[in-house]
Amino acid sequence: MGVSKTQLFDQRQNEIAQIARVLAHPARVAILQHISRQDSCICSDLVEETGLAQATISQHLSEIKKIGLLRGNFQGRNLCYCIDTDRWNEIQGIFESFFTRISSQCC
C-alpha cells in the first residue's frame, strides 16, 4: 500500500509529525539556521551556501512555508525571507510540551 494512515491519529499527533517532517531534512535545518544567522535575512545565497540547485532550494523553502514558518518581502531585486517568530515560538512550545510530557519509569 504505502499511504500514511493519518486518520488513525489525533490532531496533535499529526501536527507534531507534520512539523517534524519539515525538520527531517538537513537542508531545511540548514536553511532555518542560515536565515536566522543573517541579521538581515538574505535569501538565495542559500544556493551557494548549500550547494543545492536553485529549484531544490525553492522547493525546500516552500515546505518550510507550508507550516507557516517563513515571511517574505521584496528588498530591491531580491525576495528576502525571514522566520515568523510568533509561529516559531508556537512550534517551540508544541515540541517543548511533547518532550516534557514524555518520561517513563521502565520495567
Add this chain to the structure above:
Amino acid sequence: MGVSKTQLFDQRQNEIAQIARVLAHPARVAILQHISRQDSCICSDLVEETGLAQATISQHLSEIKKIGLLRGNFQGRNLCYCIDTDRWNEIQGIFESFFTRISSQCC
C-alpha cells in the same frame, strides 16, 4: 536523482534531521506517547491502540530504536519497551538549543 545529499551538511544538521525523521510520523509520536503514559511500559497493545498491523508497528518501533530511544526487556511472554530517559533528555536538549538559537529580526 532522488538521493538526499547529506554530505553537504554538517553533523549536527544531519543529527537533527535524523531525529526529526523519526518524529515525522504520527504513529511514532503516538507510540512514544503511549509508552510513556503506561506506568509499566506495555508493548504491543499498540496494535490494538493504533489499528495498524503488527508488522507495521514493529517496523515503527525499529525506527524509534535506531535513534536509541527504546529499551526492551522480556516480561513474562511479552517484550516490554520503555523509553531510554537519558537519550530522551539528550534529544530534548538538542532540539531546545536548536529552537532557542533561531530567531530573526526581519527586513
Add this chain to the structure above:
DNA sequence: CTTTATTATCGTAATATTGCGATATATAAT
C-alpha cells in the same frame, strides 16, 4: 515596453517510506 535578475513551478528520474501478509525467530509454559 523591454531587458535583466531572481524566484517559482513543471516534468521527470531515482530513491525512500509506509503498510501489510506471510513467514521466521524467540520466549514461556507444558
Add this chain to the structure above:
DNA sequence: ATTATATATCGCAATATTACGATAATAAAG
C-alpha cells in the same frame, strides 16, 4: 522437546520525497 504466543524480518505494492534541468512568472531597472 513441543506447543503456544509475541515480536521481527522479508517481499512486495503503493505512494511520497528528493533533486535537477527547463521554463514560467515576477519585479526592478533602463
